[in-house]
Amino acid sequence: MVLYLGLNRKVEGLAHHTLLLEKDWESGFDILFDPEKAAWPESPSYYVNVPSKTDTTAAPPGGETLFVLVPLAPGLPDTPDRRQQLRDHLLDHLEATIEEPIRDAIVSERCFAFQDFADRYNAYRGTALGLSHTLLQTALWRPAHRSRKVSNLYYSGHYTHPGIGVPMTLISSQIVVKEIIQEQRAGR
Numbered sequence: 088m089v090l091y092l093g094l095n096r097k098v099e100g101l102a103h104h105t106l107l108l109e110k111d112w113e114s115g116f117d118i119l120f121d122p123e124k125a126a127w128p129e130s131p132s133y134y135v136n137v138p139s140k141t142d143t144t145a146a147p148p149g150g151e152t153l154f155v156l157v158p159l160a161p162g163l164p165d166t167p168d169r170r171q172q173l174r175d176h177l178l179d180h181l182e183a184t185i186e187e188p189i190r191d192a193i194v195s196e197r198c199f200a201f202q203d204f205a206d207r208y209n210a211y212r213g214t215a216l217g218l219s220h221t222l223l224q225t226a227l228w229r230p231a232h233r234s235r236k237v238s239n240l241y242y243s244g245h246y247t248h249p250g251i252g253v254p255m256t257l258i259s260s261q262i263v264v265k266e267i268i269q270e271q272r273a274g275r
């Protein structure tokens with residue numbers, strides 16, 4: 088789940104990148120990766136990005152833009168109440184951690200989570216990150232670049248080899264380009 092917050096004043100206690108890690112590390116991972124324990128977290132680890140710290144065009148003068156990202160297991164029931172509870176917890180935790188109020192400075196706010204990823208991107212179970220890198224979804228077992236059904240159709244991006252993340256998806260495109268050139272040279 089991602090919160091996008093526009094503030095009408097500066098936040099002193101945050102840098103461009105801030106990672107806030109929960110103390111209960113093991114159970115934090117369990118509710119993300121163990122399907123039997125998957126749940127909305129009470130007290131998650133999360134990441135806060137403040138692009139306006141280094142990019143003055145990211146917010147009006149004197150303001151700040153916050154991007155708050157919480158990893159969640161895919162396919163959880165996405166209800167306004169659950170979102171609201173987590174949003175309130177995050178703001179409580181952030182305000183307490185940096186010892187600065189944030190709520191009273193919020194002038195714009197958006198939340199983006201499972202149902203939005205599903206509606207806008209047709210994402211399976213509302214996943215933001217696509218196929219995870221488990222053994223059977225890695226390397227040879229990840230979906231192939233070349234379509235097995237339609238000739239001359241190629242796929243690239245995070246659902247294919249090598250995987251998730253901007254660097255990986257760029258590598259994926261490079262691999263596809265090489266494959267297409269090889270095919271053309273071979274006259275196929």
Ligand SMILES: Cc1cc2nc3c(=O)[nH]c(=O)nc-3n(C[C@H](O)[C@H](O)[C@H](O)COP(=O)(O)OP(=O)(O)OC[C@H]3O[C@@H](n4cnc5c(N)ncnc54)[C@H](O)[C@@H]3O)c2cc1C
Binds near residue numbers: 089156216243251254
């Ligand atoms: C919140 C979040 C934070 C992330 N943070 C990082 C990070 O810090 N570092 C990092 O390396 N990676 C990060 N990632 C992962 C990274 O963004 C993805 O792995 C990467 O963008 C995948 O690239 P892609 O080209 O495969 O797909 P996308 O970037 O999703 O591009 C697919 C495009 O296809 C379009 N599209 C979909 N369906 C259709 C259609 N039917 N017709 C036309 N167009 C269509 C979509 O609108 C979209 O523009 C993050 C992802 C999320 C969601």
